[in-house]
Amino acid sequence: MNTDMPLAGGASGAIRAVPLTFHPRPGTVHARAVSGRFNGLRWAMAWFTQAIFYGGVWLTWRDGDVVRPALWMDIAHERLYLFDWVLWPQDALLFAFALIVAALALFFVTALAGRLFCGFACPQTVYTMMFTWVEARVEGKPAARRALDTAPWGLRKAALKGAKHALWLALAAWTAITFVGYFTPIRDLLPRLTAWDVGMWEGFWLLFYAAFTYLQAGFARESVCQHMCPYSRFQGVMTDAHTRQVGYDRLRGEPRAHARSSGAGDCVDCTICVQVCPPGIDIRNGVQYACINCGLCVDACDTVMDKVGRARGLIRYASEHVLSGRAPTAVQPRVKLYASLLALFTALGVWQMASRPEVRLDVLRDRGVLMRETADGRIENAYVLKVANLTRGAVEYVAQVEGVPGATIIGNDRLRVAANSVASLRLTVSAPDDGTLRGAQPLDIAVAPQGRRNAAAGASSRFLFP
Numbered sequence: 001m002n003t004d005m006p007l008a009g010g011a012s013g014a015i016r017a018v019p020l021t022f023h024p025r026p027g028t029v030h031a032r033a034v035s036g037r038f039n040g041l042r043w044a045m046a047w048f049t050q051a052i053f054y055g056g057v058w059l060t061w062r063d064g065d066v067v068r069p070a071l072w073m074d075i076a077h078e079r080l081y082l083f084d085w086v087l088w089p090q091d092a093l094l095f096a097f098a099l100i101v102a103a104l105a106l107f108f109v110t111a112l113a114g115r116l117f118c119g120f121a122c123p124q125t126v127y128t129m130m131f132t133w134v135e136a137r138v139e140g141k142p143a144a145r146r147a148l149d150t151a152p153w154g155l156r157k158a159a160l161k162g163a164k165h166a167l168w169l170a171l172a173a174w175t176a177i178t179f180v181g182y183f184t185p186i187r188d189l190l191p192r193l194t195a196w197d198v199g200m201w202e203g204f205w206l207l208f209y210a211a212f213t214y215l216q217a218g219f220a221r222e223s224v225c226q227h228m229c230p231y232s233r234f235q236g237v238m239t240d241a242h243t244r245q246v247g248y249d250r251l252r253g254e255p256r257a258h259a260r261s262s263g264a265g266d267c268v269d270c271t272i273c274v275q276v277c278p279p280g281i282d283i284r285n286g287v288q289y290a291c292i293n294c295g296l297c298v299d300a301c302d303t304v305m306d307k308v309g310r311a312r313g314l315i316r317y318a319s320e321h322v323l324s325g326r327a328p329t330a331v332q333p334r335v336k337l338y339a340s341l342l343a344l345f346t347a348l349g350v351w352q353m354a355s356r357p358e359v360r361l362d363v364l365r366d367r368g369v370l371m372r373e374t375a376d377g378r379i380e381n382a383y384v385l386k387v388a389n390l391t392r393g394a395v396e397y398v399a400q401v402e403g404v405p406g407a408t409i410i411g412n413d414r415l416r417v418a419a420n421s422v423a424s425l426r427l428t429v430s431a432p433d434d435g436t437l438r439g440a441q442p443l444d445i446a447v448a449p450q451g452r453r454n455a456a457a458g459a460s461s462r463f464l465f466p
């Protein structure tokens, strides 16, 4: 993508260079509504993603006798619940794989089809769509909204603006409650909220997220995509002339003409593609940073082409290479590289998940007593075992020791641990002191469910002789 001087065709048909602009139109952009394939797809994605976001927080999951949220980041107990899966801080490698896979998926899609994520799935875009939908219901069509913006303040303007902001605030507040509901179970949060009984952090995040949504989606809108989002800045290194993205077929469209005449291109210069554009840019000036690849100008221009009886696709998803009249090329090496890395890290993440242990063990030496000599000539060492049961049911574990000749466990060697919980066992290990071993000797400690040695977890420690 040319980031400096996009080529543009003017009404005369001559190719000229125009400077890249980041503020296509001053003030709020009031884009015209449009219907078509891409607008339908955008709303379908908005419904899909928001049904998951607003609905997911209400789902519950039964773990034995306990009913808990199905999707829950329990910060106090350091657990992430994803339906049947319960992830612990020790699963950080899985999180790392998940982040790498998400980043590679974004790179892959961008290299293949430009900023598709921005136009169809980015929360900023989706919330801006929802907020502008509310705005259009209250204030009317773009022309009426522009007129209202510039009209002097009066009863009507105050009522319309007040109604819009009240609805925006309600939407932002519900979004914030939903967001915090993924950290504090929403069925617990709501009653406390109505009784003004929320904790400091819950209160902070409720206010912060509500204000963030209200300002970002209501006021900042697409300027976030242009000035705040780092992705818009580095997308240029992931795309090239072979990347399919929304573009104007200048060869076919120029020279523009309002009426059909010999030598005129297909563009009738109706500017509807500009009027429907959320960031308010003119795609006929070439690929631009501000374009979020939403496809609304494609819908708009296809409708115009239908009306004037010309073929659709004057604006379409196509690479700059194809739009310049050359034949499509094979899949580019960078796309293949991203696809290979994506497959590799997805496989690694699945393998990591599949090989996740059922139990984890940490062994701490009892720091109060280094060792104890008994009357029958044996040495005793004490340990604290922290056993984490990662399964969905309570399990009784049995401890075993090896590595020091004659070492045995004195007293209790069993521990029952509830599902997805950690419990501690104080373990005393005794070994004969025949004078052959001195100082710190390696000792292996293991725990396993009764009769299931294959599901054991082990840890190394030291046994101290005089």
Ligand code: SF4
Pocket (backbone or CB within 6 Å): 253, 266, 267, 268, 269, 270, 271, 272, 273, 274, 284, 300, 301, 304, 314, 315
């Ligand atoms: S909508 Fe199509 S015909 Fe109208 S100005 Fe845009 S490119 Fe030209």
Ligand code: SF4
Pocket (backbone or CB within 6 Å): 246, 273, 276, 277, 278, 279, 280, 281, 282, 283, 290, 291, 292, 293, 294, 295, 296, 297, 298
């Ligand atoms: S130029 Fe077209 S694809 Fe790009 S943001 Fe505007 S309407 Fe969306």
